[in-house]
Amino acid sequence: MNVSGLIHFFLFPGLLFAIPAAWLYVWGERKAVALMQRRIGPPLLQPFYDFVKLIGKRTPSRHGIEADLLRLWPALSVLSMIGAIAMLPVFPGGRGFSGDAVLLVALLELPSICFILAGFTSGSIYGEIGAIREAVLSVANNVVFLLSIVTIAVTERTFRLADIAGGSWNPGHWIGVFGILLCIPAKLRLNPFSTSSAEQEIYSGPLTEYAGAALAMWELAHGLEWVALTGFVATLVLPATGPWWFHAVSFVAVSFAEVLLLSTIAAATARFTLQRAIKFYWQWAGILAILVVSSAIYMGYRW
Amino acid sequence: MNLFKRLMNKCRRKSPFLFHLNTGSCNGCDIELITCLSPRYDVEQLGIHLEGSPRHADILCITGPVTRTTLEAVKTVYSQVCEPKAVVALGSCPASCNVFAGSPVIAGPLSKHIPVDVYVPGCPPHPDAIIDAIARAAEILAERGVSAKTKGEPQK
Numbered sequence: 001m002n003v004s005g006l007i008h009f010f011l012f013p014g015l016l017f018a019i020p021a022a023w024l025y026v027w028g029e030r031k032a033v034a035l036m037q038r039r040i041g042p043p044l045l046q047p048f049y050d051f052v053k054l055i056g057k058r059t060p061s062r063h064g065i066e067a068d069l070l071r072l073w074p075a076l077s078v079l080s081m082i083g084a085i086a087m088l089p090v091f092p093g094g095r096g097f098s099g100d101a102v103l104l105v106a107l108l109e110l111p112s113i114c115f116i117l118a119g120f121t122s123g124s125i126y127g128e129i130g131a132i133r134e135a136v137l138s139v140a141n142n143v144v145f146l147l148s149i150v151t152i153a154v155t156e157r158t159f160r161l162a163d164i165a166g167g168s169w170n171p172g173h174w175i176g177v178f179g180i181l182l183c184i185p186a187k188l189r190l191n192p193f194s195t196s197s198a199e200q201e202i203y204s205g206p207l208t209e210y211a212g213a214a215l216a217m218w219e220l221a222h223g224l225e226w227v228a229l230t231g232f233v234a235t236l237v238l239p240a241t242g243p244w245w246f247h248a249v250s251f252v253a254v255s256f257a258e259v260l261l262l263s264t265i266a267a268a269t270a271r272f273t274l275q276r277a278i279k280f281y282w283q284w285a286g287i288l289a290i291l292v293v294s295s296a297i298y299m300g301y302r303w
Numbered sequence: 304m305n306l307f308k309r310l311m312n313k314c315r316r317k318s319p320f321l322f323h324l325n326t327g328s329c330n331g332c333d334i335e336l337i338t339c340l341s342p343r344y345d346v347e348q349l350g351i352h353l354e355g356s357p358r359h360a361d362i363l364c365i366t367g368p369v370t371r372t373t374l375e376a377v378k379t380v381y382s383q384v385c386e387p388k389a390v391v392a393l394g395s396c397p398a399s400c401n402v403f404a405g406s407p408v409i410a411g412p413l414s415k416h417i418p419v420d421v422y423v424p425g426c427p428p429h430p431d432a433i434i435d436a437i438a439r440a441a442e443i444l445a446e447r448g449v450s451a452k453t454k455g456e457p458q459k
Contacts, residue, residue: 030347040345042347046318050314053315203356204356209358210358
């Protein structure tokens with residue numbers, strides 16, 4: 001591994017940047033929702049306070065394989081998200097981890113799988129219902145998500161992240177970005193796709209039995225998911241030229257703008273039923289995605 | 304007190320998560336508690352958050368005079384909240400059973416069954432009083448975290 005790879009993993013956009021950014025984005029989400037409801041909202045450091053407080057809670061002691069698994073799922077989510085964030089091609093030129101979009105998709109999918117497994121491991125009925133909902137929603141939105149990435153890959157004729165990054169003038173690229181943006185609310189379990197962790201309905205879904213440090217890890221993983229998904233879109237839309245500081249600043253600015261946009265949509269919508277969410281992804285977005293992919297492949301052959 | 308403990312204290316004061324339990328209340332106090340989350344009072348400014356699961360909560364907000372059918376639920380939910388924890392009794396019912404005192408179906412007052420930290424009198428109490436009580440409970444939470452740690456109390 002080269003030096004710039006280490007910098008990518010530990011400094012920017014990896015560990016040192018990603019964790020404070022996760023808290024900042026979660027704050028941005030809560031603040032945007034509060035402002036939409038004409039409230040003042042939480043202070044800037046609120047996600048940090050919540051994290052430290054949860055670390056300090058004394059949790060009931062569990063034993064056996066179930067206890068280890070319940071600790072493993074949030075840790076795995078956090079690690080996979082930090083890996084995904086470190087892979088993002090923030091700086092053009094392919095330095096750092098020269099990853100592949102397929103690996104990124106796999107890493108982005110891990111928290112959702114861990115979330116489902118956590119629900120089933122917890123043994124709580126609410127956890128199981130939440131896990132089933134998350135599994136169904138994941139199947140629904142991943143069709144569109146994968147087809148969007150395939151659309152971008154076909155228009156750029158590569159799966160290498162460093163090469164598909166950077167806004168191009170090809171319409172296929174932008175339709176792919178739009179498709180990814182459509183899937184982010186479901187991946188982040190935001191309104192209107194928040195059925196899997198529907199509070200006041202199934203308590204907290206798969207996280208009902210979690211407490212203390214493990215719950216803090218889940219909160220952190222959720223924030224890191226924000227950073228990874230909005231950052232992925234940011235790398236796809238930003239231009240590939242310019243000095244390094246411009247890339248760093250615009251990466252953060254565009255990601256944060258996406259956070260505000262998605263939170264505003266979340267605040268303005270009500271929760272879909274599971275059936276309606278599937279219909280949204282498979283019927284409308286799915287048909288659109290298939291049309292776009294086929295036209296992108298057709299255009300790709302013609303060039 | 305070292306730096307880490309001071310930070311932990313501050314965070315406990317700044318982020319109390321609530322779990323709301325109705326033990327046979329007439330809904331008057333429940334409505335007043337929900338009012339605190341509304342734009343007019345906006346308790347999220349103080350880091351207060353209403354949680355769906357008692358496992359996530361720090362402060363248990365109990366309304367109602369504790370009927371016989373809800374007594375076991377009260378004890379179970381109280382044991383599910385992780386230490387350090389605090390209990391806020393909202394309204395006159397959990398404090399004194401109010402107009403239901405003497406009824407054969409009432410097992411209250413609440414303090415007979417679980418320790419209560421803050422009482423909020425009123426039928427129903429004003430949202431300002433509820434916010435004040437939760438802020439006091441958060442202070443108690445921070446103190447309790449420190450004292451329990453120095454004494455080395457068991458986990459349960």
